Amino acid sequence: MGMFCPKCGSILIPKKDNNRKVMSCPSCSYKDTKAGESKLGGKVRDRQRDIEVVDRRDELETLPKTDAECPKCGNGKAYFWMLQTRASDEPETKFLKCTKCLHTWRDYN
Numbered sequence: 001m002g003m004f005c006p007k008c009g010s011i012l013i014p015k016k017d018n019n020r021k022v023m024s025c026p027s028c029s030y031k032d033t034k035a036g037e038s039k040l041g042g043k044v045r046d047r048q049r050d051i052e053v054v055d056r057r058d059e060l061e062t063l064p065k066t067d068a069e070c071p072k073c074g075n076g077k078a079y080f081w082m083l084q085t086r087a088s089d090e091p092e093t094k095f096l097k098c099t100k101c102l103h104t105w106r107d108y109n
Contacts, residue, residue, distance in 0.1 A: 005030045060097060070098035071105060080107075 005012055005025035012023035012032060023032040063079040070078060078096040085093045094107040 060099075060102075063097075065099065066096070068096050068107070070101060070103055072103040073098060073101040075100040 003012055003023075004010065005028060007030050008025065008028045010025050010027040012025055012030075015022055015024045017024070017031065017033075020033065024030070060079050063081055065077055066080050067076060068078040068080070069076055075098050077099045079099060080094055080096045082092040082094055094109075095104060096107055097104045
């Protein structure tokens with residue numbers, strides 16, 4: 001079943017006809033009675049999916065550490081990494097993440 005009328009080419013519109021789902025042409029009154037068999041007329045089934053929780057703290061341990069005071073808890077060590085967040089002629093931005101409370105901040109120096 002297509003989305004367009006095979007007689008005149010107009011777009012078919014879903015309608016109910018005697019408690020059946022049909023695709024009907026508003027221009028020439030063509031009706032496709034197989035609409036209930038299509039994907040459009042089907043029901044959506046709920047599928048329960050498991051969501052995996054990923055603990056990314058192991059990835060942090062691969063980052064280098066530096067001496068930096070956390071603005072949130074005052075801890076003196078932080079992981080750091082650099083990213084190019086602006087134009088290529090601008091310097092990279094240094095990101096820091098506290099080794100204790102995992103607070104993240106930027107260092108623009």
